[in-house]
Amino acid sequence: MSTVEKISTGISGLDEVLDGGLIPKQSYLIQGGPGTGKSTIGYHFLEQGVKDGESSLYISFGESNEHVHVNTKKLGINLKGVHFLDLNPETDITKDFDAYSVFSSAEVESSSIFEPIVKAVEKHQPKRVFLDSITMFQFLNQDPFQTRNMALAFIKYICSNGATLVMTSELSEKSTEKEATFWVDGIMNLVFADSWRKLNVVKYRGSDFRNGNHAFKINSSGFIVFPALSPNKYSRNFITEPVSSGIKELDTLLNGGIEQGTTSLVTGPSGVGKTNLCVQFLKEAANRGERSAIYTFEESKEVIVKRSESINVPIQGMLDKGFLKIESIEPLSYSPDEFSKMVRTDVEENGTKFVMLDSIGGYGMAVKEENTLERLHSLTVYLQNMGVTTFLLNETKSITGTLEATNIHASYLADNIIFLRYLEMEGELQKAIGVLKKRLSDFEKSIRKFDITKDGIHVGDKLTGFKGILSGAPEAR
Numbered sequence: 001m002s003t004v005e006k007i008s009t010g011i012s013g014l015d016e017v018l019d020g021g022l023i024p025k026q027s028y029l030i031q032g033g034p035g036t037g038k039s040t041i042g043y044h045f046l047e048q049g050v051k052d053g054e055s056s057l058y059i060s061f062g063e064s065n066e067h068v069h070v071n072t073k074k075l076g077i078n079l080k081g082v083h084f085l086d087l088n089p090e091t092d093i094t095k096d097f098d099a100y101s102v103f104s105s106a107e108v109e110s111s112s113i114f115e116p117i118v119k120a121v122e123k124h125q126p127k128r129v130f131l132d133s134i135t136m137f138q139f140l141n142q143d144p145f146q147t148r149n150m151a152l153a154f155i156k157y158i159c160s161n162g163a164t165l166v167m168t169s170e171l172s173e174k175s176t177e178k179e180a181t182f183w184v185d186g187i188m189n190l191v192f193a194d195s196w197r198k199l200n201v202v203k204y205r206g207s208d209f210r211n212g213n214h215a216f217k218i219n220s221s222g223f224i225v226f227p228a229l230s231p232n233k234y235s236r237n238f239i240t241e242p243v244s245s246g247i248k249e250l251d252t253l254l255n256g257g258i259e260q261g262t263t264s265l266v267t268g269p270s271g272v273g274k275t276n277l278c279v280q281f282l283k284e285a286a287n288r289g290e291r292s293a294i295y296t297f298e299e300s301k302e303v304i305v306k307r308s309e310s311i312n313v314p315i316q317g318m319l320d321k322g323f324l325k326i327e328s329i330e331p332l333s334y335s336p337d338e339f340s341k342m343v344r345t346d347v348e349e350n351g352t353k354f355v356m357l358d359s360i361g362g363y364g365m366a367v368k369e370e371n372t373l374e375r376l377h378s379l380t381v382y383l384q385n386m387g388v389t390t391f392l393l394n395e396t397k398s399i400t401g402t403l404e405a406t407n408i409h410a411s412y413l414a415d416n417i418i419f420l421r422y423l424e425m426e427g428e429l430q431k432a433i434g435v436l437k438k439r440l441s442d443f444e445k446s447i448r449k450f451d452i453t454k455d456g457i458h459v460g461d462k463l464t465g466f467k468g469i470l471s472g473a474p475e476a477r
Contacts, residue, residue: 004207007128007164010048011041013225013341017201017210022186024127026205027155027165029134029181032190036197037216038168040223041188042130043068043077045166049128050081057083057126057163059117061136064088075222083124085116087136114154126163133168152183190216195368196335199225215335226337229344229375231382238387240440246284249459253435253444254416260353261387262440263380263413267394268420272431273452275304276311277420278356278391280457283313285354286323292354293325293346295339297362301326312456325352329366336367336375343379347386355383359393360410373410380413415439420450433459 006021015021022028022045030038042058049056058079060068065084072079113136121129137151158165167184181187187203198213216225242257251257258264258281266274282292296304304326308315318324325346334342346352357363364372376392383390394410411417417437423430433450435443449460 006207007052008048009041010044010046010051011223011225013214013216013227014041014199014223016227017199017214017225018186018204019208019210022164022166023206024164025159025162026185027159027167027183028186028188029184030166030168030188030190031170031181032168033170033192036190036192037218037223038190039063039071039132040075040077040218042132042166042168043072043075043079044223046079046082046128046130047072047077049126050079054127055083055124056081056128057085057120057124057130059085059087059120059129059131061087061131061133063132074220075218076220077222083120083126085120087113087116117154118157121158121161121163125161129158129163129165131165131167133170135170155183195332196337215337217335217338226335226341228337229340229378229382231378231385234344234382235385236387242441243281243389244284245281246287247280247457247459249448250280250433250457253433253446253448253459254418255438255441255443258389258416259440260389261384262415263384263390263392264416264418265392265394265411265414266418266420267396269396269422272420272422273450273457274393274395274420275299275358276308276313276452276457277418277433278358278393279304279308279313279315281389281391282324282354282356283315283318286318286321289323290353291323291325291351292318292356293327293343293352294356294358295327295329295343296358297329297331297366298359299328301328311452311454325350329362331366332368334367339363339367340375340379340382344382347383347388352388354389354391356391357393359395361395373413376410377413384415411437432463
């Protein structure tokens with residue numbers, strides 16, 4: 001967090017991106033195309049000023065007071081108490097005003113536009129000013145030199161009178177908007193990219209900020225920012241010790257269990273039992289009074305509950321007691337940043353110790369992101385730093401045949417790799433379990449029989465009398 005004194009934008013996620021908020025008495029420009037949410041940020045900025053007991057002034061060049069209040073009400077934003085100055089071109093701004101201005105005639109051709117601004121500033125002594133938009137200066141004067149001087153004089157006047165200034169601007173090739181980027185202390189760009197709206201801070205004098213694109217959405221709660229996850233900014237002290245599955249043979253296979261704070265990739269074909277295996281670890285966590293979360297991208301909560309109950313896992317009781325959360329994620333319903341924020345909230349506010357993602361492929365489809373593995377890597381590093389034990393489920397294409405850990409080269413994400421697979425033995429389709437990788441300890445190199453019954457999961461004896469097990473068609477030695 002920055003040591004520089006800052007004020008909140010009124011948007012917690014944006015404050016996080018800005019390393020705590022805005023530096024007072026500086027000027028900021030919000031750029032973006034029509035409908036990207038530029039004005040909404042300004043509304044939050046003004047509303048926060050009222051909440052903090054500060055005088056706030058809205059200078060509008062396009063919308064009436066009544067229209068603004070109608071729009072903000074839909075967004076759950078209350079601008080009651082904000083002073084409003086309407087400089088709409090339809091309004092006769094020279095009426096009842098003399099040609100007086102604190103700005104010299106050398107700076108502007110016509111100073112009448114500034115008198116209502118000066119009067120409003122002198123009357124209300126605002127600590128926050130929102131101008132919507134800086135394009136007004138382009139309309140007021142077609143001479144680029146005079147336009148520049150007019151805008152610079154306005155910015156200097158507002159900030160020198162003790163106010164923090166936020167302005168909007170269309171992303172445009174017009175000289176005024178392009179030059180404005182050199183006049184202000186901070187710039188935020190809002191864009192539509194692929195399926196998600198994204199915010200990018202490109203300039204911030206006097207402060208650090210989070211680089212890159214950050215997803216945001218606008219709904220009935222207003223403007224919500226989901227900062228891109230920077231995993232190394234987060235950490236928690238924890239002891240790396242094995243956690244038991246509750247199944248003796250499985251723990252033996254894993255040399256005591258899965259270490260806390262590690263990421264385990266559980267891989268295998270459809271229906272082989274990956275979800276049930278991971279839920280077994282979550283069941284034991286609940287017995288210890290620890291909380292878990294399942295994020296399912298392919299199955300509904302109801303299906304997971306029904307299937308778990310059918311094999312003697314009391315998952316409904318785990319849900320009822322608050323030891324488990326199951327969240328079904330619809331395709332394209334979350335950006336990667338929003339999903340990471342959901343997981344972060346669960347870990348940091350609810351004390352979740354185990355997280356299961358079912359599955360890697362489903363995650364990629366749900367967030368519709370080209371760099372899926374990069375995003376997933378950031379999330380798993382964050383979870384490791386926070387001491388959370390993570391399970392990533394991966395579905396392989398082949399039912400039998402040569403063993404492959406993943407279809408998408410995701411093995412590097414995992415500290416542990418557990419494989420489940422089908423075997424064709426004596427005319428029957430059977431299952432086997434084994435470990436391919438365990439970063440923090442040794443593990444049993446054998447392959448064991450794996451069964452799922454109405455009484456739960458059973459890990460059997462070592463399959464020592466066969467060869468070619470990994471091919472899916474073992475033969476007796």
